[in-house]
Amino acid sequence: WLGAGRLAAQSGYQPAPENLRSREAFQDSxxxxxxxxxxxxxxxxxxWAMTNKNIDCREYAKLAGGFYPSKFDAKAWVQAAKDAGMKYICxxxxxxxxxxxFGTRYSDYNIVEATPYGRDVVRELAKECRKQGIRLHFYYSLLDWTREDYYPLGTTGQGTGRTAHGDWNDYLGFMNNQLTELLTGYGPVGAVWFDGWWDKADADWQLDKIYATIHRLQPGCLVGNNHHREPFPGEDFQAFExxxxxxxxxxxxxxxxxSAxxxxxxxxxxxxxxxxxTDRNYKSVAALIHLLVNAAGRNANLLLNVGPQPDGEIPQASLERLREVGRWMKTYGETVYGTRAGEIAPGAWGVSTRKGDRLFVHVLRRDGDTLSLPLTGGVVRSAVRFADRAEVPFSVATDSVSLDLSGIPADEIDSVIELSVRR
Ligand code: FHN
Incomplete structure (x- = not known):
């Protein structure tokens, strides 16, 4: 299967040197x-409320008239991200x-014009991110449940009462204009994170033009698309949901x-x-740390979501977890930031990450006091507990290393053992 959108994606794309640098920085973060x-x-x-409840888009639009997030504070959001040890916001x-x-010239259905609040929260966030040294990424939906030029309709949003006609090329032009605004009016953009392609997988999305616009305006800006397929040409990172x-x-x-x-x-x-x-089904702090470490051990970033309340505050339950993850990252961040997946493949026991000749074994599940791991092509020179540098007894065989974990409490969230490996 090859959809038109995929065929038309930026063919012959050669990422600019700034883009390659952004990719490295992105991975490091x-x-x-x-x-x-x-x-x-x-x-x-x-x-998804509009679609899930078949709300007419004109009725839904009236929500804007009551949107006044009196407690919105970009500084507090950025601080919460930083406290968690996060390096970017999307x-x-x-x-x-x-x-x-954001305040867009291409539709009055926007926070500045359609709400009594009247403030461009994206601009405020961009400013605060620059101030606090956090990169900013923009999620941008390709799918639209309101516009009539999003036509023919896709597989979702059938009950929103959109007018069933419109010119697809107008819609493409609208997106191009909005992205141009976002890439020219908000300072450096770390990435554009597309979503919703899957709603009309065989539409003529002309992603080549969209991606080219982004790369022309900011060559260092990464393009990702949560289309749930392997990457299309012109994309700079691969998203997993x-x-x-x-x-x-x-x-x-x-x-x-x-992909690579x-x-x-x-x-x-x-x-x-x-x-x-109503959703109180929060993951535990340990589960969140495991998610982050499991991602790093598979060479991936973790983009962890918060859903701020209508008043603009991040829910307390999220803030508490962010703080706890941040506390853990203060000690163990070095085994996550700037690392790549280690040569010991992930297993039921945990994952490995590496940085130079340092190989970090993250034991996430203990099953006895001896952990035998496959390791070829390197000589283990030492093994220490990362947190206090206490020696961890180990033995090596031709293609494995065995760690004696008996001196390490079994109930740690993540027991990190640092191996020094000569490769
Ligand atoms: O439909 C969206 C959903 O609302 C949310 O934005 C997630 C985030 O990854 N992506 C889509 C589903 O694939």
């Missing part, structure tokens, strides 16, 4: 904050509902192969992206 926030947050039922500049969270690379459990990414591009897994903290007033 390993941990980012995903933010799903829009007028849907007022309904407290996730970002915000929904426009989600599938079609509402722009609610799934570690190679895990293929989440359904929509079934069979997705792993930088990888990023995105995940919810509870079960919902946009704010949910």
């Amino acid at each position: 390993r941990f980012g904050m995903f933010i799903h926030w829009g007028i849907y947050s007022m309904l407290g039922d996730g970002e 915000i929904t500049s426009r989600h599938h509902d079609g509402f722009s969270m 609610q799934d570690l690379p190679g895990q293929n459990t989440a359904g929509h990414s079934a069979g997705q192969t792993i 591009l930088p990888l990023e897994t995105c995940a919810t903290m509870n079960g919902t992206w946009g704010y949910s007033i």
Whole structure:
């Protein structure tokens, strides 16, 4: 199968040197904050509420008239990300509902013009990110449940009462214009994170033009597309949703192969992206740390989501977890940031990450006091517990290393053993 959108993606694309540098920096950073926030947050039922409840898009639009996030504070958001040890933020500049969270000239259905709040929150966030040294990425939906030029309709949003006619080329032009605004008016953009392609997998998306516009305006800006397929030409990283690379459990990414591009897994903290007033199903701090470490051990970043409330605050339950993960990262960040997947393949026991001749064994599940791991092509010179440099007894065979974990408490979230390996 080859969809038109895929065939038309930026053929012959050669990433610019700045782009290659951004890719490295992106991989080095390993941990980012995903933010799903829009007028849907007022309904407290996730970002799909319009479609899930068959709300007429004209009725839905009235939410904007009451949107006044009195506690929105870009500084507090960026601080929360930093406290967690995150290095970048990816915000929904426009989600599938079609509402722009930034001041755009190309539609009045935007936060500046359609809400009493009247502030460009994306601009405020961009400014604060620059100030606090955090990179900013823009989530941008290809799918739109409101615009009539998103026509013919896709597989979702059938009950939103969109007018069933329109010119697809107008829609493409609109997206191109909005992306130009985002890439020229908000400072350096770390990445554009597309979503919704899957709604019309065989439409003529002209991704080649869209991607070329981004790379022309900011050659260092990375392009990713959560299309749940292997990367199309012109993309700079590969996205995995609610799934570690190679895990293929989440359904929509079934069979997705792993490319040579930088990888990023995105995940919810509870079960919902946009704010949910009922979803208390939060992952534990240990589970979140395991997710981050499991991603790093598979060479992937973790983009961990928060869904701010209608008042603009990040839910308390999320903030608490972010702080705890951050505390852990203060000690163990060195075994995550700037690393690549280690040569010991992930297993039920955990994963490995590496940096130069340092190989970090992350023991996430203990099964007895001896851990035997396959290791070829290197000589282990020493093994120490990362946190206190205490020696860990070990023995080597031709193609394995055995660690004696008896001196290490079995209930640690992640027992990190640092091996010095001459390769
Ligand atoms: O439909 C969206 C969903 O609302 C959310 O934005 C996630 C984030 O990865 N992506 C889509 C589903 O694939």
